[in-house]
Amino acid sequence: MRRISKILGVITISVILIAGVQTAFAHGGGDDPKDALALVQQAIAAIQNKDMDLATDKVNDAIESDDPAGVKMDLVKQAQGLLATDMDKALSLLQQSLAAPTASPTTVQAEPTIPLKPNFQGTKTEDGLLIAAALLMLAGGLIVSRA
């Protein structure tokens, strides 16, 4: 048993050492983009994930960018004013500000036709499935209690 503990100790220390040494060579992610197109795309993703501080930074950077190609800057500026007050409107303005479609795969053409959020709508099919689900749970409970 003591030998096993020793072996485990050695393995643990080696793993920590290897991890430590490797970090020195680790690659630290990409640089911040300089072009307005990428910055606006990042701002959109930040809003969609509710990180408004980051979104504000990215919109500010985009407006100050030296490379505004592919972006309708007047819309970005309008969005800038709305970030704190009307998130949805700001998001939609930023989306419109991108001249679609660009070389970037971000603007997959079919995107707008397939919504992001399927929701419960209370259709007949859904109601039927819910009844089926209830019956399944009931049947399951009965089988378990009688087995």
Place this chain on the structure above:
Amino acid sequence: MEAHNMPQDNPMGAGHQMEPLGEAAASRGLGGWLNERLSLDTFRYEVPAHANTFFYTLGGITMVCVGILAVTGILMTQFYTPVPEMANWSVRSLTMRPFLGSVLRGIHYWTAQVVFVTLILHLMRVFFTGSYHRPREANWLIGVVLAGLMGALYFTGTVLKWDQESFEALEHMVAATKLAGPLGFLFSDKFGAGSALLTRVASLHFVVLPLILLLFLGAHMLLIKKLGISPLPWKTKAEIAPEGATGEPAGAPVTLANSHAKVAKRHTFDRHIKKLVGYGYAVFGLVLALAVLFPPKIGAYPVAGIEVTRPPWVFMWIYSIENWFQIKGLVVVTTLLGLLAVAVPFVDRAKTQSLKDRRWILVAGGLIAVALVFLAMNAYVAKPASHLGM
């Protein structure tokens, strides 16, 4: 094992019984007909009473969930396109176009959540009852591998939908594999040039991991069958006062009524299977309802260069570690946790499964569980932070 299930004195051998075997074989109707042909009696061997309780059925429920995941997963691959340009769109298309597509995805998603609950409870049951004690150490180790494989399946699954969360998850994986040294090379973006990393992750999720899982599940089941279920770590009422087991006070005279009750309490493995069928119905009903009421969301096509998402709850504890110690922390802590899990049967030197003898390991396990819950809760309140130096 029932005496009439053992045809030792049948000169034609077990395969050619001339007398009907067991009640089920003798009974007419569909059950009897099926039994005669499929030898269902094989599963009527006796098991200890506790083997048929809920906590000793959690492994089986986990298995049922794995079955639901396999079926819904295979169906979903018919609609999914594993290339970066199409993946996100194809998942959304699945939820909108084919009839019940959203429900199909929902069942797969919700079963993945349920399976992690049952897996964690199963692991906790085995740990608590000390079932990893001799001779079940190897099956515990197989279990550790199963847990790792399920984690890998969950992780690769979340990458497939290719939204911001998926993309950042994959970036973390790439960063972590860089730290893992030569081992990580196979999973890095340098290996397999010509194929997108997403496509390779998809092949892991669809083929490689399920095959390895199947292999280890087979070994897990075989060992359970060979070694039998572990005894309870405490004495049952029946063992303390044998007559009390049927509900009378200890020492009560054996009457016809209570001896019948005892027979009725015999536990066989086919009852375990019947219960599992019941739990299967219940779980399927549950995930169906969840899929209809709360269809899983999907984010927009990802953007590189930002970190704005949190991982799913299964990995949430890791997120806190990353906030404090960056990716290196992720690699070190998960490795340590894996090693600790592997060490469990070897560091618990108690001679018995008794809870009293195993106090310190139970306390240690409890503390680790509390720490993980704390880390996860801390991650929920923390703001998404950058770990990749972006």
